[in-house]
Amino acid sequence: MTAGQDTAGATGTAGPQADGAAGADGARTGAEPALRRDLEAVLMVVDQPVAAFDLARGLGRPLDDVAAALEELAEEYTRQDRGFDLRQVAEGWRFYTRPECAEVVEHFLKEGQEVRLTQAALETLAVVAYRQPVSRGRVSAVRGVNCDGVMRTLVLRGLIEEAGQDPESGAHLYRTTSYFLERLGLLSLDDLPDLAPFLPDDIEGIDETGEHTT
Known part of the structure; x- marks a missing residue:
């Protein structure tokens, strides 16, 4: 993630915002910034969907906090129209290419480069x-x-x-x-x-x- 995208720091304060506070774009940013960061780091490297329970256990965090943070991240990526989204499927949570970008990704991998x-x-x-x-x-x-x-x-x-x-x-x-x-x-x-x-x-x-x- 690039600098400035963590909405928890939108007010310029060093610590996390209060639960339910609004960031610069008016979105709720109740999850602790460190938890959001850790979830992103783990989800970037997994090869298959991971259940919220397993993420909570692996990070040593309460399940309710992890579940709420996952929902917030998913909503944030959609609102910002990222090229990827965080999606919950039957097996758990995982990053996926946004459907609107599937064609360009396929073209890049199959024809857009001759490497x-x-x-x-x-x-x-x-x-x-x-x-x-x-x-x-x-x-x-x-x-x-x-x-x-x-x-x-x-x-x-x-x-x-x-x-x-x-x-x-x-x-x-x-x-x-x-x-x-x-x-x-x-x-x-x-x-x-x-x-x-x-x-x-x-x-x-x-x-x-x-x-x-x-």
Whole structure:
């Protein structure tokens, strides 16, 4: 967040405003500035929605205070017409790209830049290509790091797509797209070079959650 966007300091005082006080734009700013800051910091790095209860426990704050601060932040981002919003879904709270910006974000990721894929993206794409349909958990297990963010980028770039759910674990499965074949100049996945010798020997012993099975 840029300087001056914390409405709690709009009056020029050093401490937090009284509960329910109005900021410079007339909005309620009852939440403690430090709590708002901490919530933003945590929500910026999570890979999935987080419940208010888990946020309260992790920050060591009362649940009512956290819930109120989340509501205030969500209203503030909407009022300021930010490019993102703070949304509550069934699993909890998370930052999302505002729907009005979806088209420009997709254009930027797919066509607006001609940069090469990062090494992490290339490795992730290779795992999906050779193990598809495959879950994010298995991809992360093969690479040894969390691949959720990279997977989302590959989806937005049209290189991979969802391919249903695993009937046993319920995990979302992913596969490469026809655009992937087009970019690589392949007629089908059968034209991919043999990569089996380079994959971990115990890959078949990894379940859909990324854990080794016995």
